[in-house]
Amino acid sequence: MIHQMTVPAFTLCFIERKEADTPSIESVFRCIADELRPSGVKVIFQKLPFGNSFSGVFWNLLRFRPLPADIYHIAGHIHYIGLKLPSERTVLTVHDLGILRQRTGLRRKLIEWFFFKLPGRRLKYLTAVSEFTKSEFSSLKGIKPEKIRVIKNPLLPGLTRKQREFNENKPVILQVGTAPNKNLYGLIKASAPLQCKLRIIGEISARDMECLAGSGIEYENLSRAARPELAQAYLESDMLAFCSTYEGFGLPVIEAQAVGLPVITSDLAPMRDVAGDAAVLVDPDNPESIRKGIEKVRGNRSLRESLVEAGFNNAAGFAPSKIAGEYAALYLNILETMGKITSHNDVLQGGIAD
Numbered sequence: 001m002i003h004q005m006t007v008p009a010f011t012l013c014f015i016e017r018k019e020a021d022t023p024s025i026e027s028v029f030r031c032i033a034d035e036l037r038p039s040g041v042k043v044i045f046q047k048l049p050f051g052n053s054f055s056g057v058f059w060n061l062l063r064f065r066p067l068p069a070d071i072y073h074i075a076g077h078i079h080y081i082g083l084k085l086p087s088e089r090t091v092l093t094v095h096d097l098g099i100l101r102q103r104t105g106l107r108r109k110l111i112e113w114f115f116f117k118l119p120g121r122r123l124k125y126l127t128a129v130s131e132f133t134k135s136e137f138s139s140l141k142g143i144k145p146e147k148i149r150v151i152k153n154p155l156l157p158g159l160t161r162k163q164r165e166f167n168e169n170k171p172v173i174l175q176v177g178t179a180p181n182k183n184l185y186g187l188i189k190a191s192a193p194l195q196c197k198l199r200i201i202g203e204i205s206a207r208d209m210e211c212l213a214g215s216g217i218e219y220e221n222l223s224r225a226a227r228p229e230l231a232q233a234y235l236e237s238d239m240l241a242f243c244s245t246y247e248g249f250g251l252p253v254i255e256a257q258a259v260g261l262p263v264i265t266s267d268l269a270p271m272r273d274v275a276g277d278a279a280v281l282v283d284p285d286n287p288e289s290i291r292k293g294i295e296k297v298r299g300n301r302s303l304r305e306s307l308v309e310a311g312f313n314n315a316a317g318f319a320p321s322k323i324a325g326e327y328a329a330l331y332l333n334i335l336e337t338m339g340k341i342t343s344h345n346d347v348l349q350g351g352i353a354d
Helices: 024-039 054-063 081-084 105-122 131-138 184-192 207-217 227-235 249-259 271-275 287-298 301-316 320-339 343-348
Strands: 011-016 042-047 071-076 090-094 123-130 147-151 174-177 197-201 218-222 239-242 263-266 281-284
Touching: 011 320, 024 042, 024 320, 042 147, 054 081, 071 081, 071 320, 081 090, 081 105, 090 105, 090 320, 123 131, 123 320, 131 147, 174 184, 174 227, 174 249, 184 197, 184 207, 184 287, 197 227, 218 281, 227 249, 239 249, 239 287, 249 263, 249 271, 249 301, 263 271, 281 287
Parallel strands: 011 042, 011 071, 071 090, 090 123, 123 147, 174 197, 174 239, 197 218, 239 263, 263 281
Antiparallel strands: none
8 A cells, every 4th residue: 555644635536338348447546545544534425427438428428517626637548538537637548449440330430439549638637547548549530649658457366375286187277258259159169189177267158169069079168257256266276268359458468467377378469468468468359379378388397487486476466555556656646737736746755565
């Protein structure tokens, strides 16, 4: 947490979606809130009254009224609500631009304007969770890259180090997520000739289920996993295969590293950047490349040990206290601009406490 005497009292309001299909976004900022509260920051959360359908966006813009606060922070995927918040003291965090890859025509144009261009141009403070997301966001016309500060996601609490031995005969390969970009289909194709078991987190599509049935691979599926179940899934697996074709960050990579799993991930930004030097990188579009990565980890004990050790070191760089400190510096910069403090550098002299 941040030293109690280093942060002036202020109220921070996180704005969240009404319904979260990917709750890891909300979990990230509740983790940050837990780091800030002991320092005297009053942190509150406010959900939008309606969902993210087109009619929901309309009614949110019409009826949303923010709670009183000094600083507002839009937690993600409801960027348009920045049009209703004070531009000089609102932070918008962009996690990814994946939705633009899923839409075409007029629908895409509307999403591009209301979710990205209009709030991105209007709000003074923008953050992105990776350099890759910053690059994508700033590629949109009118979004200035100098406005975007990269603050990575924190490693969420609740994970413990793995104790069980690696099963070389029949390793359990963990797959976190089943959306099309998570590339479960590619992992199934890659794993089919191997003696292994897949542990799949997320609802499996009809196409992937058919592929699984035809492959003969042993697998188990947790269609929904709360944090305790996900933590246990890491502990009971031998490696993580996170061969996604698109991500804004890639939280499972550092979660697996923190537990002590060897990681196989895509040789694409931002996954290779998040993984550091602690993963086997593969081509997610090539099942043969994924298969070779699995076999490389399975057949080389010294490689596994080096990946695990490097993984522990890499994951430590995403400690919640460190990431909360970066957000605190941004909030204090806003307070300084507002005239509520004289110098945020003086305020932060104490740094971050263990």
